[in-house]
Amino acid sequence: MSTEQSPAPETSVPTCYRHPGRESYVRCTRCDRYICPECMRDAAVGHQCVECVADGNRGARGAAPRTALGARGPVSAMPVVTYSLIGLCIAVYLAELASTRVVTDFMMLGRWVQPDGEVIGVAGGQWYRLVTTMFLHERGGSLGFTHILFNMWALYAVGPALEQVLGRWRYLALYLLSGLGGSVLLYLVDPSGAAVGASGAIFGLFGAYFVIGRRLGAPAGPIVFLLVINLVITFSVKGISWEGHVGGLVVGALIALAYAYAPAAQRRLFHLGMPVVTLVALAALVTAKTLALT
Template sequence: MSTDPSPAPETSVPTCYRHPGRETYVRCTRCDRYICADCMRDAAVGHQCVECVAEGNRGVRRARPVTPLGARGPASAVPAVTYSLIGLCVLAYLAELSSWQVITDYMMVGQAALRSGDVIGVAEGEWYRLFTSMFLHQRGGSFGITHILFNMWALWALGPALEQVLGRWRFLALYLLSGLGGSVLLYLVDPGNSAVGASGAIFGLFGAYFVIGRRLGGQVGPIVFLLVINLVITFSVPDISWEGHVGGLVVGAALAVGFAYAPAAHRRLVHIGASVAMLALLATLVLVKTAELSPSI
């Protein structure tokens, strides 16, 4: 007896889950769905689909780029330190406009015994004046508002580039130590005088920009021109603290040499060491000068 065999069952051809019209026999090793050539992404074993790759990348911490001087680039491109410093100077200036006492209490005064009035200076124990003076600016006199306007313009023009290549903490150290260097030189040379302004820190940025520009092979002509013009103004216009400008310039350039020419194998250690050593040197100079002035207090 003959039998009529039933027809063979039809088998469905698998297709890509993202492109149903494309036949494929490759499965994602993570979710086991069929994927076509356009949806395949190489994995350690086999292939994964685009959704599984994206899901996996969400938990991966991406390495931040390293600048030529060894600083890791910030997660954000916004120069936060530069803008914060500008904001502090502007807030301090607004406080000055509300009361002259702000300048009296926080300006740089080396030795009050050499001045009239009831101001207490660095030699008498108010060491904070070495730092606070770099956030204050003249609110009147021969310069007026141009004092803070020029300094903030220079900080806005130079700060972002230096902050990007140095990283935030190095840039902040450069700024503060340069400003401190200007105050210290004034204290050493003319302790009876007073001063305010971010000019010492700004001149430190000038010096650092030149050193780092040379190290990285950039154009330094414009910064040299700007620096020369400002030095001419420093020594030709009365009522300008040349000590603050020169002190900041020397400290900024010296610290930039340590940042720019540190050996790659020990770069971070050298950068920290250079900052700490500069702070220690400036503190030692202040201590020595204070001891020298003590008999006359």
């Protein structure tokens, strides 16, 4: 038997869909209805209502359930994209340990003139470095093994929740474009600079977690604390590319804004369009900078 009560009188104050007399500002992450504390059930990001939890447990047939942001419910509970990214980064790191050429050939490098006059790096046509660098990590130096260790921990900590609420392709686009945004900002600000690491992509996930968490009514304190700590480290530890971190953070937050606040009737357009527009904008910036350097 349904537990829903009769509709409450029209009011400007949102109320729980099951308990119309109770004021609430928290939405279910799957159905987007307002829910009071009694109706909340913890989810990876935010909360779900009792009915959505029950539907998920039953594995309801018919149309696949969607999250509050329009993504189809995951085929499995396993965060496939997150684990694949972690596995890829670890595999590349092992390749780095076997050969330093992996780093020198694929790291982010804006413009470098060889002794014979050859220009290498992004300015020399090696655009792939903008992307491949996000799968590399420091072998030694000031960070050493802690570089990949922290990045993979951060990806494991925030990635599954975002993958669940965004769906796989939105989440992957967010990750890759955030990493690309970090590389592009480094190229614009310091074209002779070099960098490696998934940190730009990770900071993009941090920014997206904050934006989406706020949209879904999740507590912002933990992610804000994590962001502040990491930004302090970014600007206080020598040798860390602040451009990569800030570029990734800005791009990730902007994409997440489109994901989280797109009008329901045009959600698909926004979710497809924002990554494409972002990619085109970043490519245009790289092209303009390359022309200025050559």
